Amino acid sequence: MTEDNLEKYKEYLIGKGQAVTTINNCLSSLKNILRKADKEKSICFDFHTSGCDKVEKVKALRSKEEKKSKQIPLTETQIYELYNLELSGRDEEVRDVFVAQCLLGQRISDMPKLFAGNYKKIDDHTVEITVQKTQEQAVIYLFPVAKEILNKYRVLRQIWW
Known part of the structure; x- marks a missing residue:
């Protein structure tokens, strides 16, 4: 697993129209698994040299004000x-x-x-x-x-x- 592969996965999820929260949860879960693999001696993987730690979360496109403006209570x-x-x-x-x-x-x-x-x-x-x-x-x-x-x-x- 490399930074490039993780970025491609992020772009794949974006292309599928997944929600920002879903994409970020998937990335966080994968990073956690990769950190555990890094600690496992029987697995030859270095989390930091792979560059996976450099993959940024997806930024929400809407501001907090825009999100709140979409919240409409039921009558x-x-x-x-x-x-x-x-x-x-x-x-x-x-x-x-x-x-x-x-x-x-x-x-x-x-x-x-x-x-x-x-x-x-x-x-x-x-x-x-x-x-x-x-x-x-x-x-x-x-x-x-x-x-x-x-x-x-x-x-x-x-x-x-």
């Missing part, structure tokens, strides 16, 4: 349209979790608590959980559809995480 109408799609099986479950997460505004790491009913009920429409990441208390309003989804999976016990 309430769009969320309800998703919820009303006729789906079944795993697709239905994934959709339900996504819709619940949109309506509840919680990280995916906190969703199992809500689906399992591990929260303190404040009133008919409000609950409180301890957020996993910060250990702080979060008060969550339960929109009717979110409440319906939580009840559906608490009864069925088909939570997929």
